[in-house]
Amino acid sequence: xxxxxxxPRHKITKRGQNVTFRCDPISEHNRLYWYRQTLxxxxxxxxxxxxxxxxxxxxxLSDRFSAERPKGSFSTLEIQRTEQGDSAMYLxxxxxxxxxxxxxxxxxxxxxxT
Amino acid sequence: SQQGEEDPQALSIxxxxxxxxxxxxxxxxxxxxxxxxxxGRGLVHLILIRSNERExxxxxxxxTLDTSKxxxxxxxxxxxxxxxxxxxxxxxxxxNSKLTFxxxxxxxxxx
Numbered sequence: 001x002x003x004x005x006x007x008p009r010h011k012i013t014k015r016g017q018n019v020t021f022r023c024d025p026i027s028e029h030n031r032l033y034w035y036r037q038t039l040x041x042x043x044x045x046x047x048x049x050x051x052x053x054x055x056x057x058x059x060x061l062s063d064r065f066s067a068e069r070p071k072g073s074f075s076t077l078e079i080q081r082t083e084q085g086d087s088a089m090y091l092x093x094x095x096x097x098x099x100x101x102x103x104x105x106x107x108x109x110x111x112x113x114t
Numbered sequence: 115s116q117q118g119e120e121d122p123q124a125l126s127i128x129x130x131x132x133x134x135x136x137x138x139x140x141x142x143x144x145x146x147x148x149x150x151x152x153x154g155r156g157l158v159h160l161i162l163i164r165s166n167e168r169e170x171x172x173x174x175x176x177x178t179l180d181t182s183k184x185x186x187x188x189x190x191x192x193x194x195x196x197x198x199x200x201x202x203x204x205x206x207x208x209x210n211s212k213l214t215f216x217x218x219x220x221x222x223x224x225x
Binding site for chain 1: 147149155156157158159162202204210211212213214215216217218
């Protein structure tokens with residue numbers, strides 16, 4: 001399967017703990033995006049990478065959130081000191097560079113903070 | 115903030131009928147994409163229409179784009195029970211092509 005993969009698929013954590021999610025994009029895609037989706041809403045943009053460079057971060061991404069894409073391939077999203085409000089589906093997408101290309105999404109990581 | 119607004123919010127039809135969903139947006143776009151999401155799962159890309167295109171077809175899907183009205187419609191013909199899902203329109207703006215989604219439309223197709 002050559003689609004976007006995300007791990008883990010589900011994560012339950014206690015408030016205050018740190019969590020890290022991984023995204024493996026489609027291999028030839030140099031753009032990688034992170035989105036967050038809460039119940040009943042559409043996904044909201046968090047951040048994106050072109051190759052290894054993080055080029056934009058949303059205001060939604062507080063200082064507790066950090067994302068990396070060290071070699072321009074897979075990416076990680078870390079949330080420190082999780083809060084109940086962080087409970088959501090975290091979606092990763094990848095695409096080729098340019099305005100004319102589709103973004104392909106992974107299955108998401110569902111985070112529950114208790 | 116969410117740029118796209120889909121209409122209606124929920125749609126229930128009989129299998130075999132056509133389903134039409136509308137999306138309006140606020141700013142100039144590079145392209146508009148429609149996605150499907152089954153309950154609690156990832157988004158599946160359905161179709162992309164560029165800002166200089168007016169209509170596009172893919173199988174049972176037909177998408178139109180009216181940039182003067184800042185609106186798009188998605189038509190699913192001969193619907194099937196398997197089409198039951200949430201449908202989102204997403205607009206791409208700027209060089210980074212980040213997507214801005216609406217809240218989605220819940221489509222139920224009754225067998």
